[in-house]
Amino acid sequence: MADYVNKQVIELKEVNEENRNRATRSVKTETHLSDNSGNVTEERDQLQTSYNTLTKERDQLKPIYNILTKKGEQPQTTYNTLTIERDQLQKERDDLMRKFSILKQTCPEGWQKFESSWYFLSTVKKPWGESRQDCLERGADLVIVNSAKEQEFLFSFNKRAWIGLTDSVTEGAWKFVDGTPLTTPSYWHSQQPDNGGDNPANRKEDCVELNTETWRPVKAWNDLSCLLNRYWICEKVV
Known part of the structure; x- marks a missing residue:
């Protein structure tokens, strides 16, 4: 009888142990499912946040895109336009840098600087053609007068000197040595040009001098x- 009771007790313990094990497995399963659900929810929330951020950035960029594409212009066209503008700005920058570099340069010996040019006054006298050839050999040309300020600067040399103006190709059609026709301003003395005036022997006056000795600037x-x-x-x- 005692053996029978002990056997029933043991079986009852085993049943209770199995029930406890089932309960534990059930709790673990529920806990695992709950944890996975939490991870999925967290990942979903992160994705939603990223989506919202991207949407916001897209909405912020859209007005800029519309401006750049000029109300519907194709992106390639906009790219080409921006490329042209960039190249133009680069060219302007290079020009400014070149001019700045020139401003820092020192005139060679015997030359004087005024604004963006260097000027050389000869120490000897020659005919107009030979004078121009000398300038060309110096990497320059006979002076072209572009303004009253430049005219006054040249006047300060106080010499009767050739400038780069002639009508030797067509009588009366005055042109500078770079081919530019003389329009205005011009700085002729009173009654000039006169092509030699009344003296037939002098009627072949096709070159221009700057007379600084007796006339006003x-x-x-x-x-x-x-x-x-x-x-x-x-x-x-320069």
Whole structure:
């Protein structure tokens, strides 16, 4: 009888132990499912946050995109336009840097600087053609007068000197040595050019001198025979 009771007790313990094990497994399963559900929810929330952030950035960029694409213009066209503008800005920057570099340069010996050019006044006299050739050999040309300020600067040399103006190709059609026709301003002395005036022997005055010895600065041009000897002024644009 005692053995039978002990056997029943043991079986009852085993049943209770199995029930406890089932309960534990059930709790663990529920806990695992709950944990997985929490991870999924967290990942979903992170994805939603990322989506919201991207959407916000897209909405912020959209007005800029619309401006750049000029109300519907194709992106490639906008890219091309921006490329052209970039290249233009780069060119302007390079030009400014070049001019800045020039400003820092020192004139060679015998030259004077005024604004963006260097000027050379000869110490000897020659005809107009030979004078121009000398300038060309110096990497310059006979001076081209572009403004009253430049005219007054040249006047300060106080010499009767050739400038780069002639009508040797077509009588009366005055042109500078770079081919630019003379329009305005011009700085002829009173009654000039006169192509030699009333004296037929002088009627071949196709070159221009700057007469700084007797005339006023802004009215100091005079036409002369190109064969006469004068000082000359070279100009090098730098």
